[in-house]
Amino acid sequence: MKLIYEKSQSGRRASSLPHYENLPSPPDLPAELRRAEPPRLPEVPEFELVRHFTELSTRNFGVDTGFYPLGSCTMKYNPRINERLAALPGFARLHPLQEEDGAQGALELMWRLQEILAEVTGLDAVSLQPAAGSQGELTGLLLVRAYFTARGEAEQRRKVVIPDTAHGTNPASVTMAGYEVTPVRTDPRGNIDVEDLRGKVDEHTAALMLTNPSTLGLFDENIEEITSIFHGAGALMYYDGANLNAVCGISRPGDMGFDIVHINLHKTFSQPHGGGGPGGGPIAVRDVLEPFLPVPAVVRREEGGFGLDFDRPQTIGKVRGFTGPFGVFVRSYAYIRMWGPRLREMSEVAVLNANYVLARLKDTYDLPFDRLCMHEFVLSARTLKRDHGCTALDVAKRLMDYGFHPPTIYFPLNVPEALMIEPTETEAKETLDAFCDAMLAIAREAADEPELLKEAPHHRPVKRLDEVRAAKQPVVKYGFEEHAQPDAAPAPVSTQAPSGV
Amino acid sequence: MTHPFLALTESDREEMLRTIGVGSVDELFRDLPEAVHFDRELDLEPALSEQEVFAHVAELAERNSDASRELSFLGAGMYDHYVPAVVDAILQRGELLTAYTPYQPEMSQGVLQAIFEYQTAICELTGMDVSNASGYDGTSVAADACYVAKHATGREKVVVTEASNPQVRQVVKTYAAGFGLEVVEVPHRNGTTDPDELERTAADAAAVIFQQPNFFGCLEPAPDLAAVAADAGALPVAHVDLLSLGVLEAPGRYGAALALGEGQAAGNFPSFGGPNYGFLAARQDFIRRMPGRIVGETVDTAGERGYVLTLQTREQHIRREKATSNITTNQTLLALGGLVYLTWLGPQGLRELGETCLSLAAYAKQQLEERAGLEPVFAGQTTFKEFAVRVGRNAREVVAAARDRGIHPGYALGRDYEGMDDVLLVAVTERRTPEEIDRLADVLAEVVG
Numbered sequence: 009m010k011l012i013y014e015k016s017q018s019g020r021r022a023s024s025l026p027h028y029e030n031l032p033s034p035p036d037l038p039a040e041l042r043r044a045e046p047p048r049l050p051e052v053p054e055f056e057l058v059r060h061f062t063e064l065s066t067r068n069f070g071v072d073t074g075f076y077p078l079g080s081c082t083m084k085y086n087p088r089i090n091e092r093l094a095a096l097p098g099f100a101r102l103h104p105l106q107e108e109d110g111a112q113g114a115l116e117l118m119w120r121l122q123e124i125l126a127e128v129t130g131l132d133a134v135s136l137q138p139a140a141g142s143q144g145e146l147t148g149l150l151l152v153r154a155y156f157t158a159r160g161e162a163e164q165r166r167k168v169v170i171p172d173t174a175h176g177t178n179p180a181s182v183t184m185a186g187y188e189v190t191p192v193r194t195d196p197r198g199n200i201d202v203e204d205l206r207g208k209v210d211e212h213t214a215a216l217m218l219t220n221p222s223t224l225g226l227f228d229e230n231i232e233e234i235t236s237i238f239h240g241a242g243a244l245m246y247y248d249g250a251n252l253n254a255v256c257g258i259s260r261p262g263d264m265g266f267d268i269v270h271i272n273l274h275k276t277f278s279q280p281h282g283g284g285g286p287g288g289g290p291i292a293v294r295d296v297l298e299p300f301l302p303v304p305a306v307v308r309r310e311e312g313g314f315g316l317d318f319d320r321p322q323t324i325g326k327v328r329g330f331t332g333p334f335g336v337f338v339r340s341y342a343y344i345r346m347w348g349p350r351l352r353e354m355s356e357v358a359v360l361n362a363n364y365v366l367a368r369l370k371d372t373y374d375l376p377f378d379r380l381c382m383h384e385f386v387l388s389a390r391t392l393k394r395d396h397g398c399t400a401l402d403v404a405k406r407l408m409d410y411g412f413h414p415p416t417i418y419f420p421l422n423v424p425e426a427l428m429i430e431p432t433e434t435e436a437k438e439t440l441d442a443f444c445d446a447m448l449a450i451a452r453e454a455a456d457e458p459e460l461l462k463e464a465p466h467h468r469p470v471k472r473l474d475e476v477r478a479a480k481q482p483v484v485k486y487g488f489e490e491h492a493q494p495d496a497a498p499a500p501v502s503t504q505a506p507s508g509v
Numbered sequence: 510m511t512h513p514f515l516a517l518t519e520s521d522r523e524e525m526l527r528t529i530g531v532g533s534v535d536e537l538f539r540d541l542p543e544a545v546h547f548d549r550e551l552d553l554e555p556a557l558s559e560q561e562v563f564a565h566v567a568e569l570a571e572r573n574s575d576a577s578r579e580l581s582f583l584g585a586g587m588y589d590h591y592v593p594a595v596v597d598a599i600l601q602r603g604e605l606l607t608a609y610t611p612y613q614p615e616m617s618q619g620v621l622q623a624i625f626e627y628q629t630a631i632c633e634l635t636g637m638d639v640s641n642a643s644g645y646d647g648t649s650v651a652a653d654a655c656y657v658a659k660h661a662t663g664r665e666k667v668v669v670t671e672a673s674n675p676q677v678r679q680v681v682k683t684y685a686a687g688f689g690l691e692v693v694e695v696p697h698r699n700g701t702t703d704p705d706e707l708e709r710t711a712a713d714a715a716a717v718i719f720q721q722p723n724f725f726g727c728l729e730p731a732p733d734l735a736a737v738a739a740d741a742g743a744l745p746v747a748h749v750d751l752l753s754l755g756v757l758e759a760p761g762r763y764g765a766a767l768a769l770g771e772g773q774a775a776g777n778f779p780s781f782g783g784p785n786y787g788f789l790a791a792r793q794d795f796i797r798r799m800p801g802r803i804v805g806e807t808v809d810t811a812g813e814r815g816y817v818l819t820l821q822t823r824e825q826h827i828r829r830e831k832a833t834s835n836i837t838t839n840q841t842l843l844a845l846g847g848l849v850y851l852t853w854l855g856p857q858g859l860r861e862l863g864e865t866c867l868s869l870a871a872y873a874k875q876q877l878e879e880r881a882g883l884e885p886v887f888a889g890q891t892t893f894k895e896f897a898v899r900v901g902r903n904a905r906e907v908v909a910a911a912r913d914r915g916i917h918p919g920y921a922l923g924r925d926y927e928g929m930d931d932v933l934l935v936a937v938t939e940r941r942t943p944e945e946i947d948r949l950a951d952v953l954a955e956v957v958g
Contacts, residue, residue, distance in 0.1 A: 023858035034867035047633040065602040068619030072603025098570025104782035110574030139645035140838040180825035180835035185687040281609040282842025283620035286784035325683030330782030348556035364525040436516035468615040471809040478807035478819040485629040
């Protein structure tokens with residue numbers, strides 16, 4: 009379909025703006041600061057705008073469209089009431105620098121959410137500020153740094169241990185926080201290899217970063233021993249909360265021994281993923297780390313009411329503007345209030361659904377670790393590839409023809425041809441069965457008619473796209489000059505910047 | 510009782526447990542060591558129905574003095590611009606709202622094309638060659654730029670002007686601790702940055718970050734600042750307001766290497782601080798150092814045009830500890846709001862909006878001077894939609910007194926700047942009418958007197 013820029017016609021517009029009479033004319037701007045050439049924004053009437061973006065939406069697939077078992081992303085239902093609440097003018101039009109007495113409702117909501125997250129994680133203090141999981145990770149690592157700096161151990165403790173199954177964000181965050189990665193292997197049961205670990209944790213270790221259950225969907229059976237190794241060496245334990253949907257009300261990171269946890273509000277607590285964001289990445293910490301949390305802290309005042317506390321002399325500072333993505337908090341708070349203590353049931357059903365799909369598929373696809381899973385599991389298409397030349401990618405593309413969003417593929421990295429499947433608690437058994445039937449049918453197709461997989465998808469708006477070409481010759485914006493109409497006005501001069509460096 | 514967000518019946522559960530080969534749901538958790546089994550119920554208030562949760566949360570919303578209840582001249586980084594209905598309508602399309610990062614392009618052409626169009630709009634506005642799909646907000650993208658600059662130059666210092674948003678400076682400092690970067694600030698002189706003073710600081714800097722218009726609303730000598738930075742071998746980084754770029758020059762045209770900023774004003778509600786989007790654009794030289802998602806154009810096997818996430822070898826899921834950033838989830842939906850809004854405005858609307866802001870702010874300055882005797886703090890400076898006035902007494906007291914009269918008059922700059930306890934930063938968007946500005950002036954006349 010056409011780009012909005014290709015629908016543009018000079019002189020059209022969708023906006024009408026207020027025109028105030030008798031205002032002074034705008035002040036003269038110095039010539040070197042004044043815009044020389046107008047930006048080529050689209051020129052379309054309002055209905056054209058609506059049709060364009062509506063058509064784009066029909067070329068997209070969300071949880072509202074259908075089953076979306078994208079592993080480690082927790083693509084659950086996003087209740088519509090949350091959208092209505094976040095849009096209330098008392099929230100949407102509230103300025104973040106409003107005085108405390110004019111923001112009591114917002115502050116109370118945040119304080120209540122902090123209390124809930126502390127209870128769910130089993131920790132003492134919460135900062136809602138980080139904008140997403142990976143920013144939560146970075147914040148957590150900066151807390152580790154501040155903690156060891158205060159103890160005079162910052163120079164000595166330079167290493168952060170990360171298992172080979174970890175999300176890529178973990179090692180990237182470690183580098184950004186100025187630490188070095190110490191990788192640790194996975195054992196044959198899918199746990200951290202404790203023997204490998206022992207040799208790697210010492211007085212130079214700052215922390216462990218662990219997702220538990222792991223990205224394999226497996227709960228680490230040796231978690232107590234791991235905790236004692238790290239705490240025994242004076243190091244801290246960081247919990248990547250990407251998979252918290254497995255354990256709400258069942259097991260708490262704080263009780264497992266973790267000192268810092270980030271929570272992905274867009275996963276476990278139902279903030280819609282928005283095509284890539286927004287997210288929310290609050291962190292919960294043990295009391296010894298509280299003094300280092302970002303400012304401002306949301307507090308309940310002794311004299312009553314709620315406020316923002318900027319007076320935290322040991323704070324790491326700020327990782328984001330204001331107090332965090334407030335609209336996300338509204339949605340997650342409303343969501344949690346609709347579950348209450350029944351959050352446990354949410355996690356139980358997420359785990360039940362995952363195990364059911366696993367049970368139906370494990371005789372057809374390879375299962376690298378034959379255990380009960382938690383909220384997700386990882387299969388391998390290794391045999392399919394060996395016997396029929398069909399890869400995990402081919403399976404993923406063929407699933408689209410059956411009307412399902414594919415699982416996460418080629419992750420974690422220690423499983424070849426990985427298919428990482430997370431059904432979430434949302435889905436009905438009929439949906440799970442239809443998905444399993446499709447996966448089984450695809451395995452048969454791979455044997456009988458492999459081209460069906462290799463040429464898939466057959467029923468999407470586009471066929472397989474050439475990603476190599478996109479990366480080799482990057483075209484990352486519309487080329488007005490290349491697409492200029494022969495009969496149109498001459499293309500404006502290039503806005504190429506003068507080379508300054 | 511069945512929960513509205515669950516679907517399994519009792520017989521479903523039994524059949525599923527049989528298929529799995531366990532006797533109960535509890536048995537599914539047998540790999541958890543006994544000691545980490547949570548042995549009580551979560552101490553949370555009982556579940557509410559939708560109607561009850563609406564009543565409870567709406568009551569919390571009622572207790573806030575938002576801009577629909579209190580005439581507000583607050584800005585200081587977030588602004589009460591009008592968000593047209595089309596933005597809400599498009600962002601509430603479930604196919605866009607409830608999708609995730611477009612890892613599977615054939616399922617996600619809608620959001621991929623939208624991001625490509627967004628990147629184009631950002632490049633057009635800023636005069637840059639490449640934009641990412643968004644960062645968290647206007648503060649974190651400034652920190653991202655420092656990481657780009659550190660690796661591009663191999664230098665270990667960044668310079669930020671003191672007239673840049675204080676929260677941007679604070680976030681840059683927080684991240685810099687991890688990056689191993691020293692942060693140096695250049696003071697303002699009468700509300701703007703002196704290029705000569707910058708020159709003395711910029712030596713050995715990886716980047717010079719300045720804001721246009723700056724935090725006080727004043728127009729910086731941006732081309733001079735960029736030139737000084739470039740001469741010192743530092744990357745000139747312009748923190749800009751998208752809505753100013755219909756009237757103010759594109760940073761790419763005056764030599765900025767990176768242009769970035771807070772996108773909220775363009776298409777997002779203030780929402781007590783977010784979610785909103787940060788935009789980050791750069792010259793072609795830095796395309797492979799960019800943090801975050803970038804969408805590129807390509808073709809499918811039938812030769813038809815399509816869009817994919819591209820240059821992914823920069824990113825954490827491929828490059829891990831050597832990635833250009835740890836970012837994965839970004840602010841795509843809010844950036845989409847930005848694209849819809851900018852499309853709604855069009856080039857004409859953007860210019861008109863900028864001119865309206867300029868005129869209204871000029872009118873406000875005039876009225877504050879005539880009716881309340883308040884003078885701009887920074888004499889002779891050109892401002893865009895925000896300006897600082899001295900109110901002759903503690904500005905926080907003035908805010909409180911004006912709010913008692915139903916008007917929030919602006920931001921007390923003493924919260925961030927020494928010696929400015931009696932200074933108010935007043936923001937005027939197109940939503941403020943001349944009559945409302947008159948009311949502000951009258952109320953201030955009452956409370957400063």
